[in-house]
Amino acid sequence: MHISTLPGKYGCGAFGKEAYAFVDFLAESGFKIWQTLPFGVPDQYGSPYKSYSAFAGNPYFIDLEALAKDGLLTEEELRSAEQNSPYLCEFERLAEERLPLLKKAAARFEDRKAAETLVKKYPHLQAYCRFMALREANPDCTWNAFTKEADPEEIFFHAFLQYTFLTQWLKLKNYANEKGISIIGDIPIYVDYDSADLWENPALFQLGSDLRPEAVAGVPPDYFSPDGQLWGNPLYDWDKMKEDGYRWWRDRIRWQLTLFDGIRIDHFRAFSAYFSVPADAKTAKGGHWVKGPGLPFVKIIKKEAKEKLIIAEDLGDIDEDVVSLLKASGRPGMKVFQFAFLAEDSVHKPHFYPENCVAYSGTHDNNTLLGYLWELSDDTRRYMLDYCGHRGEWQSGCDSILRTLLRTPAERVIFPIQDILGYGADTRMNTPGVPDGNWAYRVTAEQIGGIDRGYWKWLNHLYGR
Numbered sequence: 001m002h003i004s005t006l007p008g009k010y011g012c013g014a015f016g017k018e019a020y021a022f023v024d025f026l027a028e029s030g031f032k033i034w035q036t037l038p039f040g041v042p043d044q045y046g047s048p049y050k051s052y053s054a055f056a057g058n059p060y061f062i063d064l065e066a067l068a069k070d071g072l073l074t075e076e077e078l079r080s081a082e083q084n085s086p087y088l089c090e091f092e093r094l095a096e097e098r099l100p101l102l103k104k105a106a107a108r109f110e111d112r113k114a115a116e117t118l119v120k121k122y123p124h125l126q127a128y129c130r131f132m133a134l135r136e137a138n139p140d141c142t143w144n145a146f147t148k149e150a151d152p153e154e155i156f157f158h159a160f161l162q163y164t165f166l167t168q169w170l171k172l173k174n175y176a177n178e179k180g181i182s183i184i185g186d187i188p189i190y191v192d193y194d195s196a197d198l199w200e201n202p203a204l205f206q207l208g209s210d211l212r213p214e215a216v217a218g219v220p221p222d223y224f225s226p227d228g229q230l231w232g233n234p235l236y237d238w239d240k241m242k243e244d245g246y247r248w249w250r251d252r253i254r255w256q257l258t259l260f261d262g263i264r265i266d267h268f269r270a271f272s273a274y275f276s277v278p279a280d281a282k283t284a285k286g287g288h289w290v291k292g293p294g295l296p297f298v299k300i301i302k303k304e305a306k307e308k309l310i311i312a313e314d315l316g317d318i319d320e321d322v323v324s325l326l327k328a329s330g331r332p333g334m335k336v337f338q339f340a341f342l343a344e345d346s347v348h349k350p351h352f353y354p355e356n357c358v359a360y361s362g363t364h365d366n367n368t369l370l371g372y373l374w375e376l377s378d379d380t381r382r383y384m385l386d387y388c389g390h391r392g393e394w395q396s397g398c399d400s401i402l403r404t405l406l407r408t409p410a411e412r413v414i415f416p417i418q419d420i421l422g423y424g425a426d427t428r429m430n431t432p433g434v435p436d437g438n439w440a441y442r443v444t445a446e447q448i449g450g451i452d453r454g455y456w457k458w459l460n461h462l463y464g465r
Helices: 017-028 064-069 075-080 091-108 112-121 125-135 152-178 196-200 238-243 248-257 294-305 320-329 369-375 378-387 396-405 419-420 445-449 453-462
Strands: 034-035 182-187 215-219 229-234 263-264 273-278 288-291 311-312 333-336 357-360 412-414
Touching: 017 034, 017 152, 017 445, 017 453, 034 412, 064 091, 075 091, 075 311, 091 152, 112 125, 112 311, 125 196, 125 419, 152 182, 152 248, 182 248, 182 311, 238 294, 248 263, 248 288, 248 294, 273 378, 288 445, 294 311, 294 320, 311 320, 333 396, 369 419, 378 396, 396 419
Parallel strands: 034 182, 182 263, 263 311, 333 357, 357 412
Antiparallel strands: 215 229, 215 273, 273 288
């Protein structure tokens, strides 16, 4: 469950009392892991997988009530930020109103030195603050055409946001850790063109003489999309990155493991080979595979991560080279139940799971479990439920599926919050290849409060979880 999905009053889940209550729910239900989506500033569609920075945090997650308690916002300003609906993130309204509101808090913040000192400690955050101020000063162009200088007050504003974000988040993470909950973050494989990462390090990406991408990222036609997925992100120049021992990536891994107890690396297969699509293509069909940095790079990640958990997202078009690279890395891959019945010998069938994997009922890109059951053919649905030992009506089959996963050898099992709640397709988080209508799903405190904690604690104990 992403932070944005948490309950709350202000248009988006945040690091407030509702987050602490969710940690309490996890601990009281016998869970040990909370996995989130990426923490970056989301794009105009709300996606956290395309961000202005691989290092900066989403200011929408800042707890407004904590700012009010510190005297940085008034009660009237708090009321003005209250949401219209508790069920969806109000992305358009947040884009219009949240940063102006937070500017009022920044103007009242007296310990400027604390914010500036913290940001200077992390050069990539410092670069992000300057980049965002430059974007504000140059609103009609991309970073390769910036001409006007950044306003120092605008730089400080973004330093305040990152200082507040980090302070609030690390306090929440510490609370979770004290309750026995580890938090797993998520690293998008790529960054956005309109980002501090490109502006700060253009030589590390496949750009032309005009500093525009020559090719972009995507994936070929697959289960999710017959045209493939044209992500549009710039591609890394892996040869250039190798020259300094992949320093940017080492910085990224270290930073993420400061924020989290472990991380999932999205699209791990790109380290074996990545899909390159011409920058002017309309779909991903015309792309081709290019050899990635391979085992030497994966060893760099292993060295930086030490003993901390790294989950390798090994889904999609997987070949023997990817399988070999994952095995050599020693990191757990992912097994997703919703992919288990696409083929007779699918590695996603629970009886094939190795211990060194993380099993999911579905991911943020899948339908909910109930929505998935609804869409299956009668024959496949019956076979799948028979497999899980469920002989009743299919509408009540989700519990049998979750219990099937809990009793696999997989060292870790993770469920989307929608599957624990038993919700349908209307609560789906994301549909790949579809730009609109994603990422907005939220739960309410009442819904989480209605989950039987005793039942889940019993299940987790029963299966040694």
